[in-house]
Amino acid sequence: MRATVIGAGVAGLTTALTLAERGLAVEVFDRNAGLGPGSCSWHAGGMLAPWCEMASSEAVVGRLGAQSIDWWRERFPATVSKGTLVVAPGRDLAELDRFAQRTERYRWLNETEIASLEPDLAGRFRKGLHFPGEAHLDPRLALAELVERLAALGVAIRFDTELEPAAARGDLVFDCRGLGGRIDMPALRGVRGEMALIRSRSLSLSRPVRLLHPRLPIYLVPRGEGVFMLGATMLESEARGPVSVRSMLDLLGAAFTLHPALGEAEILELGADLRPALPDNLPRVERTGRVVRVNGLFRHGFLLAPALAQIAAGAALDPHLGTELIHANSA
Ligand SMILES: Cc1cc2nc3c(=O)[nH]c(=O)nc-3n(C[C@H](O)[C@H](O)[C@H](O)COP(=O)(O)OP(=O)(O)OC[C@H]3O[C@@H](n4cnc5c(N)ncnc54)[C@H](O)[C@@H]3O)c2cc1C
Numbered sequence: 001m002r003a004t005v006i007g008a009g010v011a012g013l014t015t016a017l018t019l020a021e022r023g024l025a026v027e028v029f030d031r032n033a034g035l036g037p038g039s040c041s042w043h044a045g046g047m048l049a050p051w052c053e054m055a056s057s058e059a060v061v062g063r064l065g066a067q068s069i070d071w072w073r074e075r076f077p078a079t080v081s082k083g084t085l086v087v088a089p090g091r092d093l094a095e096l097d098r099f100a101q102r103t104e105r106y107r108w109l110n111e112t113e114i115a116s117l118e119p120d121l122a123g124r125f126r127k128g129l130h131f132p133g134e135a136h137l138d139p140r141l142a143l144a145e146l147v148e149r150l151a152a153l154g155v156a157i158r159f160d161t162e163l164e165p166a167a168a169r170g171d172l173v174f175d176c177r178g179l180g181g182r183i184d185m186p187a188l189r190g191v192r193g194e195m196a197l198i199r200s201r202s203l204s205l206s207r208p209v210r211l212l213h214p215r216l217p218i219y220l221v222p223r224g225e226g227v228f229m230l231g232a233t234m235l236e237s238e239a240r241g242p243v244s245v246r247s248m249l250d251l252l253g254a255a256f257t258l259h260p261a262l263g264e265a266e267i268l269e270l271g272a273d274l275r276p277a278l279p280d281n282l283p284r285v286e287r288t289g290r291v292v293r294v295n296g297l298f299r300h301g302f303l304l305a306p307a308l309a310q311i312a313a314g315a316a317l318d319p320h321l322g323t324e325l326i327h328a329n330s331a
Contacts, residue, residue, distance in 0.1 A: 003316070004029065004170035006163050009041040010139070010305045011294045012176035013146040017075070018309040019174070020153040022317070027170070028155060031162040031180070035143050040178055041301055043195055043273045045221045045231045046142065047208050048072060048135040048303050049084050051105045058282060061300055062104070064307035069135050071306035075149060076142045080222075082207040083132040085109075085117060087125040089257060095212040096127055106131045120203050124259065136208050138223050139302060165291045172316045175293040178276040185286075185295055190238040190274025193299070194247045195231040197223070198255070200265040211258045218254040227268065230255050234275075234299070243270040275299055285311045292316045 001024050005016040008030035020026045032038035050065030072079045086106075088096040100106065106129040115122035117130060147157060165173045165184065175181050182188040205228070210219040221229040233247045248270065255262045278284055278296035283304055286293045294312045297304055 001025070001172065002027075002170040003172040003174060004163075004168040005174040005176060006030075006165060006168060007176035007178060007180065008032070008035065008147075008157055008159070009039040009176065009178050010044070010143065010301045011178065011297055011308065012174070013143060013150065014305040014309040015174050015176055015294055015312055016150055016155055017146055017153075018306070018313045020150060020155050022313060024172075026150075026155045028150070028157040029161045029163045029168075030157065030159050032159060034159050035140070035147065037271065037273075040273045040275060041139060041143060043193065043271045044139040044302055045195070045208070045219060045229045046137045046139040046302055047084065047219065047221055048079070048137065049131065049208070050303060051103050051131050051134060052084050052086065052210065053300060053303065054104065055099050055102045057300070060282065061304065065300065065303040066133075068303055068306040069133075072135065072137060072142070072302075076137055076145045078141060078145075079135050079137045080207070081135045083130055084134040084208045084210060085114070086129040086131070086210045086212065087114065087121070087258075088127075088212040090126060092212055092214065093127060095214060096129065099212055100129055103129075103131070105133055118205055118207070118209065120205065120259065120261075121209070134208075136221055137302065142302070171290060173291045174312060174316070175291055176295070178295065178297075179274055181276075181293065181295055185293060187278050188276055188295060191277045191298065192233065192235040192237045192239060192272060193231065193275055194233040194243045194251070194270070194272040195229060196243070196248065196251060196267055196271075197269040198228050198230055198262070198265040198267055199226045200228065200262055201226055202264065203259050203261045209258065211254055213254060216250045216254060218251055218258070220255065220258065228265075238274055240274065241272070243272050283308055285315055287315045
């Protein structure tokens with residue numbers, strides 16, 4: 001059986017690998033010249049945080065996300081499994097209680113326990129939450145690893161090629177175009193996210209740290225060698241322009257609250273992109289004839305793509321499903 005995958009973001013590459021591992025002949029197309037800032041996936045933090053995400057998402061995100069962590073560990077051994085630390089400044093401790101009420105699989109930490117997890121945060125926060133089962137990865141390295149694994153299975157990626165599902169060859173077509181698929185999924189919208197890559201020569205963290213705040217919670221994801229991804233705004237805006245001064249003031253100000261040593265950090269990169277989201281902010285796998293759409297990954301692309309790829313492959317390969325609609329949240 002031949003499958004065409006359109007889109008080489010995290011949804012397309014995980015779907016392609018899942019299909020190739022099941023023995024299908026797969027070809028991937030992407031309109032970009034290569035992996036890079038033309039896809040939303042390039043800008044992600046790389047947090048695999050199913051239980052933290054339950055603070056602002058439905059339980060299905062936690063359930064599907066928990067399934068994906070092992071997939072990443074097996075396919076991308078550089079996945080780091082040290083959990084997530086969540087803290088709040090003294091004036092926002094109520095936020096930490098609220099976060100705990102909406103999430104699960106954490107343990108409360110006192111000041112000493114925070115310091116033993118992250119020595120550089122010693123004395124800065126009285127209480128915290130540790131989610132030990134969570135993980136993180138460097139999205140850019142992970143995408144490159146998926147491309148290598150696909151090549152090893154004989155899957156070609158045709159960059160610089162724009163394609164519409166109707167024009168695609170193959171028995172099955174997987175539409176993983178992110179926001180580029182809006183023409184066939186009009187309910188999709190873009191949710192703008194802005195981020196920065198910074199490098200600190202004095203602060204060391206070994207796991208993602210989230211700092212709660214009533215208006216702009218932030219996170220820092222360590223990328224190694226002092227580099228951190230600092231994210232992210234979540235704006236109901238489809239503006240594609242560069243990062244705004246206001247957003248950077250907010251993000252950098254909050255980072256400074258997390259640790260004043262970040263005042264000396266270098267800004268390596270600023271980036272912004274639009275997260276593909278559906279009205280309920282939940283992902284969707286839909287099949288119509290030979291076309292299977294995987295979209296609406298919103299702020300959970302890396303977290304959910306492996307589980308969605310399994311659902312998509314199952315939906316496509318089950319001859320009884322016909323033109324049914326498969327919602328990821330009922331899977
Ligand atoms: C700042 C920020 C931080 C984030 N942090 C996290 C995080 O920590 N953890 C997490 O899980 N998620 C995170 N996300 C969300 C995640 O990045 C997205 O959910 C994910 O990237 C969506 O992936 P996708 O493959 O659906 O879309 P994309 O990555 O946009 O890929 C779609 C691809 O399709 C291609 N395409 C479109 N139309 C066509 C066409 N007609 N022909 C050929 N190719 C086409 C595009 O070129 C693109 O490469 C974050 C997002 C942002 C913006």
